[in-house]
Amino acid sequence: MTDPFGFLRIPRRPVPARPVEERLGDWHEVYAGQALLPLVSEQADRCMDCGIPFCHSGCPLGNLIPEWNAYAAHGDWRAAYERLHATNNFPEVTGRLCPAPCEDACVLTINADPVTIKNVEQAIADEGLRRGYMAPMPPERQSGKSVAVIGSGPAGLAAAQQLTRAGHGVAVHERADRIGGLLRYGIPAFKMEKDCLDRRIEQMRAEGTTFVTGAEIGGAPGTSGAVGAAELRGRFDAVVVAVGAEERRELPVPGRELRGIHQAMDYLTFANRVREGDYAVSPVTAEGRHVVIVGGGDTGSDCLGTALRQGALSVVQLDINPEPGPGRTDGEPWPVYPKVYRISHAHEEARGREGADPRLFACATLRFEGDSAGRVRALHLTAVEPLARTPLTGTERVIPAGLVLLALGFSGPERAGGLREQLGLELDDRGNFARGVDFAAAGGRARGVFVAGDAGRGQSLVVWAIAEGRAAAAAVDHYLTGSTSLPAPVAAHDRPMTALGRLRYGKT
Secondary structure, eight states: OOOTTHHHHSOOOOOOOOOHHHHTTSOSOTTTTOOOTTHHHHHHTTOOOOSSOHHHHHSTTOOOHHHHHHHHHTTOHHHHHHHHHTTOSOHHHHHHHOOOHHHHHOGGGGTSOOOOHHHHHHHHHHHHHHTTOOOOOOOSSOOSOEEEEEOOSHHHHHHHHHHHHTTOEEEEEOSSSSTTTHHHHTSOTTTOOTHHHHHHHHHHHHHTOEEEOSOEETOOTTSTTEEOHHHHHHHSSEEEEOOOOOOBOOOOSTTTTSBTEEEHHHHHHHHHHHHHTSOSSOSSOOTTSEEEEEOOSHHHHHHHHHHHHHTOSEEEEEESSOOOOSSOOTTSOTTSOOOOOOOOHHHHHHHHHHSSOOEEESEEEEEEEEOTTSBEEEEEEEEBOTTTOOBOTTOOEEEEOSEEEEOOOBOSSOSSSSHHHHHTOOBOTTSSBOBOTTSBBOSTTOTTEEEOTHHHHOSOOHHHHHHHHHHHHHHHHHHHHSOOOSOOOOOTTTSOOOHHHHHHTTOO
C-alpha cells in the first residue's frame, strides 16, 4: 500500500511543463524531455487507498487507480503497467489527452488537492514502454468469426484490439490515408506526438488486426476507395461502426462565405499533415495573421496552440458561455466533474506571449466583414446575456480577423454518404446512430451491427471512446459466441448499464 500519511506530509506537485518560450519554438509535447521520475513516485504516495475509491466512478474506464498508484509509489513498474492495462488499451493516450475527471472525484478533493493521477498514468505508460513491457498479445486460438470495424479512432481501435485478442479476425477500415482518426489528424503533436499511436498500431498488427486505409464505407459507387456498406456487412459476421461525430456545427451569420473562415478540424488536419510530411507549409496557416477562434472548448484550445506556433500576430478565442468561477457551485458537488475556470497549456502559452488570457467570455459573433478581395478582415461581436445567450444592446465591438476558425463542436455522425442507409441505421433524437443498451444498432436491417464511441454517444472525451470501444467489443463477442470474458467498462452514473454489465456486476 501507499504511505498512510503521504497525503498529509506531501503537497501536490504536478510535473511541470517545459518553459513557454521553449515549447512555442517547436512542435514537441509540452512535457517532452521533462523527468517524470522520481516526482511521480512521490506523488503516487499521496493516494489514500480509499475504502471507496471514487476515482473509479470518475473514470469512464473504471481504472484501478489506487492499485497502480501503490505499485508506482514502490517502483514496481511492471505490476503498475499490468494493472493500468487491465482496464485501458491506450494509457499513453489518456495520460496525455484525458482531462482527468478522476482527479476531481479523488476523495482528497473534498478539502485538499487531489493526487496527480494523470501524471502518474502517463509515467507508468511511458516507463513501461521504455522497459519493453508493451509486447503483442496475440490470441491463443482463433474463433473462426470475423468483424469489420469502420473507423480507426480511439473507439474503433479499442474495439478492434479487444476483439482480436478474443480470437476473432478483425479488419479496421479507415477512409483517410493513415490509421488513427482523431488521434492522427485532430490532436496536435504538442499534445501527443504520433509515435505513441504508431507503436500501438504496430502492436495491433503483430496481434493479428489488419488495417485498410482509403476505404470510404458507403461511398458513392465509382468514387475512389468506395466500399458498399451492405457488401461489407455480408462479408463479415459482425460490424462495429465507430466513425465518430464529424457533422460539424456551422455559424450562419452574414459574411460566412468570405475567404479565410475555416472549420477548426480542417485547420488542425492541415497542421498535422505538415508534421507527417505531406506539406512543407500548411495550406491554411496563421502566420502573420490576426486569428479569431470561435468556440471555447478543447478544439478551440488546440487551434490556439497551433496558431501560436505558426506565428500568428494575435489570437483571440470567443466563448459564448460566461466565465466560470474558480470553485464548485452548489449544483456541482463533489465528486462530479465541475465546470470551473481552467487553463490549458495553450492558454498558458498565450498568456506568456500576450500577457493576458486570450479568451473573451459571454460573447457571440454577429457578422464578418471582408475586404475588396472577398477575404475576411474583421469580426463583429456582442456580449450576450449569460442564460438566454441573447445579445446585449450597446455591447457590439469589432476585432481584426485575418483567419477565423470555427470550433463549435459536432452534432453527430456525418449525414452525407450511404453508410446509414446501406446498413439500415436509425438516428436518435440527438442525431446520433441509435442503438440499444448492448450497443447493437437500432433498425430492422441492422442485425449484427454495433455502434461505439461518438457515433452513438455524441461528441465526448477520448477516455469515453476507449471505454465504449471495450464495452462494444464485449457485446460483439457475446453476439458471436454466446458468452464473453471480455471486460465491459460501465459508468452507470453517465449512461444506462448494459445488459452485459448488469450480469457482470451483479445488478438487477
